Amino acid sequence: MKIKIEICAGSVESVLAAKKGGADRIELCSALGLGGLTPSQSLMEYAINKAGIETFVLIRPRNGDFHYTRAEYEIMKSDIYTARACGAAGIVxxxxxxxxxxxxxxxxxxxxxxxxxxxxxHRAFDVCKDPFTALEDIIGLGCERILTSGQAMDALSGSGLLAALVELAGSRIIIMPGSGINASNLRQLHQQTKAMEYHLSASKLKPSRMHFRNNSVSMGLPGEDEYSIRETDPALVAEICRIARSLND
Known part of the structure; x- marks a missing residue:
């Protein structure tokens, strides 16, 4: 098995950057600042049919907790049909x-x-009551992988639980660490967990191309800079993929 890198891409530019940098797969979403929400159908179609990179689509109808109403559940089912019709390789x-x-x-x-x-x-796993019971329940469902930080703020802090989950899971399911992973800690995280797939955004803030700026109006959360955009950077993706390849040797 070779180590795989999955990039969380929240825009068309991030999709293209992930492919250019050599990522193995993308998790396609929107609103990364909210933890990720279901992307639009048009973004699904572009990523799957034009960008040409294996695409898993996030199915999450809103931010917040992971207990959904009947209406939200119906929306999730409809979004799954859309992702399948667009040719997605998987859902998250x-x-x-x-x-x-x-x-x-x-x-x-x-x-x-x-x-x-x-x-x-996905990381609903990180706020479940008992990770070991949840692991067996999710394996029983037939899921192929679990994305998790090890129930910590970042994967490095959760590396102890991640290592235990990887060992318990064996070949039954893939444990994919995510949250706070970058080129500076991938080697250490791999040494501690022995996981074979890793999830990250490989992003940085990019300045807006706008010359005129009205800084007195905000469209998003308080304190957010309307004139900078966090997007995946192809050089950061290429660096993390190079490290992953070296760990395979």
Whole structure:
């Protein structure tokens, strides 16, 4: 097995940067500042049909917790149909019950609808009550991988739990660390966890091309700079992929 790098891409420019840098796969989303939300159909179509990189689509109808209403659940099902129709290789999703356990009942229905696409259970895992019980529940659902920081603010801080999950999972499911991963810590994280897939944005702030700027009006969250955009950088992707290749040797 070779180490794979998945890039979380929240814009068309980030998709193109991930491909240019040599990423193995993208998780396509929008609103990265909110933890990622379901992207538009047009962005799905562009990434899958024009960019030509393996694409997993995030299915998350809103920010916040991962217990969804009936209406939100219907939206998720519709978005899965859209992703499959667009030719996505997989989806990234997750649902919890109010007691912090994995919502295996509704997840099972989503997974059946999504096939033959592959399934990543996302970082809802990081706020579940018992990670080891959740691991077995998610394996039972037939998911191919779990994206997790090891229930910590970043993957390096959660490396102890990540290592335990990788060992317990064995060949039954892929444990893919994500959150705070970059070229400076990938080697250490790999040494500590032995994981074979890693998830990161490889992004940096890029200044707006606008010459005229009205700094008295904000369209987003308080304190956000309207005239800088966080996007994946192809050089950062290429660097992390080079390190991953060296770890394969």
């Amino acid at each position: 999703t997750g649902m919890l019950n109010t007691d912090g356990t994995a919502d295996t009942c509704r997840m099972k229905e989503l997974i059946e609808m999504a096939r033959p696409m592959k399934i990543t259970f």
